[in-house]
Amino acid sequence: xxxxxxxxxxDTAMHYLxxxxxLLERGDPYDACEKVWASIKHATLALTLKTLGETVPPKNVSxxxxxxxxxxxxxxxxxxxxxxxxxxxxxRDRLHGGCFYxxxxxxxxxxxLIEKARExxxxxEKLVKKxx
Numbered sequence: 509x510x511x512x513x514x515x516x517x518x519d520t521a522m523h524y525l526x527x528x529x530x531l532l533e534r535g536d537p538y539d540a541c542e543k544v545w546a547s548i549k550h551a552t553l554a555l556t557l558k559t560l561g562e563t564v565p566p567k568n569v570s571x572x573x574x575x576x577x578x579x580x581x582x583x584x585x586x587x588x589x590x591x592x593x594x595x596x597x598x599x600r601d602r603l604h605g606g607c608f609y610x611x612x613x614x615x616x617x618x619x620x621l622i623e624k625a626r627e628x629x630x631x632x633e634k635l636v637k638k639x640x
Contacts, residue, residue: 514636517554521547521632525625532622537613544625545604551632552596555582558636572597582635595621595628 528543552575553563559581565574572593579589603621607613 512558514554514558517550517557518629518633518636521550521554521629523547524550525629528622528625537615537618538608538611540622541603541607541613541618544622545599545608547625548596548599548628551629552578554636555579555632558582571600579635583638584635592628592631595624599625 524543524547528540528547531537531540531543556574556578557563559578560574565571575596576586576589576593579592580586584592599621603618607618
């Protein structure tokens with residue numbers, strides 16, 4: 509278990525991801541998508557808190573730019589940081605927005621985003637732990 513605030517966000521992220529998989533097994537993709545979003549959001553908050561000292565972007569800075577900057581400061585290349593920031597935005601808009609709020613689950617569209625969550629959490633955890 510982590511002790512820092514960033515660590516608490518990581519622990520929460522892992523908890524939500526496990527809940528998401530349980531919900532999928534029970535045939536509830538809508539709530540599962542919301543839990544995946546919660547997981548990705550908490551993991552990202554851990555990263556931005558640890559690398560940038562903030563959990564929300566400054567005024568006039570987009571979430572994509574904010575998250576990309578955090579990944580780059582943690583040591584990823586600009587290209588890889590951009591990919592991870594894009595994943596964050598996709599989960600927010602497609603799983604949280606389209607699936608959970610829009611009540612539209614399309615396995616072909618949404619399942620790959622769900623499956624990639626564990627990989628994203630692994631990357632973030634490694635970067636955050638490196639700086640703990």
